[in-house]
Amino acid sequence: MNAILECKGLTKSFGSKKALSDVNLTIERGQIVGLLGPNGSGKTTLIKLANALLTPTSGEIRIAGMKPGIDTKKIVSYLPERNYLNDWMRVHDIIGLFRDFYVDFKPEKAYDMLKRLNINAGDKLKTMSKGTKEKVQLILVMSREAELYLLDEPIGGVDPAARDYILETIISNYNPNATVIISTHLIADVEKVLDHAIFIRDGQVVLSSSVDAIREQGKSVDGLFREVFRC
């Protein structure tokens, strides 16, 4: 089996500013990966490149051996860091949309999670708080049986209790062959679920290591992060 995500000399510039600079990275299947770095380090840029929402300036990125396109979109479930839902829709409209377009979407899973989080499927998104909308998006994304989940700041905007539920949802909803990439700067919260950690700073990967290897050095991911990114 080929790697689920591979970057070779991946560079993305916005005008004269380099958001990602010569990134070489291979992520194997079947693990939960933390893409960790401070704000503005290039995490979102990398994830958007993987979703073909941005075009690389140079280098290439491949998902399961394929360039981002219609075939990779079928196997990637993406949670952006912003709200992409039409305000005028109701939750069940959006569920219908996901069911229409994604073959791997399981509506019963989505309804089940909505129930557990006390979200009414008949509610309009317009009337929902920012945190509730984020939960709805995460539910949609995790109700797919994708090969790769790209979650950009999935716990940034919700309260700590919901954070635990969300992380639990992420772990319990993905199958062992799937890969989850979680981008965040809230490392202490996600540390316990991670198999692999990638540190990214100023558009460059400064570390890619299994969490076990970090622990063998007697450090926690959070501790190591504070060490590497000391201001």
Next chain:
Amino acid sequence: MLGKLLKYELKATGRTLLPIYAALLISAAVTKFISLFSGSGDNIPTFISAFLYILILVGMFVMTFVVMIQRFNRNLLSDEGYLMFTLPVETWKHIVSKLLIAIFWNVASFVVTFASIIVMTYDEIFVEGLWPQIARGLTELALVLGPDSCLVILEIILGSIACMVFGTLIIYASIALGHLSNRHRTMASLGAFLGLTAFAQILFACLTLIPNVRVLQHYMDTLQESLQTSIALFHYVMWFTIGFFAFLSVGYFLITNHILSKRLNLE
């Protein structure tokens, strides 16, 4: 997948436009109702109601236009684009679905306008015998055009569609070109629109001035102002216009599709 995109596009746009259509028809009916009962005396209520009708009518066409731009710009190139462009759908299908629905609402707006005029004038048309006159006029026109009537109708329909497709795609291409700029995308889109319009006009001028002068001369020389010349000239002008709009539409479509599939950079 195109069918599904069309379904969602129709839903997303219908919620704005259908209430306006309803408002137009209601205001037409109210105008008619007031004018029937106000008689020849006090005309102010009729005037106000007719004024409202015209406001809604203008508003309807403005909104048809605004919705067309907004659906492309907001649904594809703002935050909603994060969802649309991660659906496993080819980019050209997004463009075609938006284009088809934009054309559909354009046509619908004209149909509703026509219906509202009938609502306001039904008694003149059906009761006071205007209808037979209209029918006679149409029959005479058909007689004049002879066997060409169907062709003329086809040309007018195709010409209108080509014109609408062209008008929509030039805006899509402008927005897409503006998207290439790193900042000031709206200004860049406006600039692109002026550029594309100028290009279309210059091309049209070149094409009409050079070869068409000879064609027109030919018509003038051979069949001096006869009816056949006029009809033949009409056909020529129509097909030329349809071809011109179709040619540029294909170009603008290709520009839009290339940028959205190969040069996409959502903020």
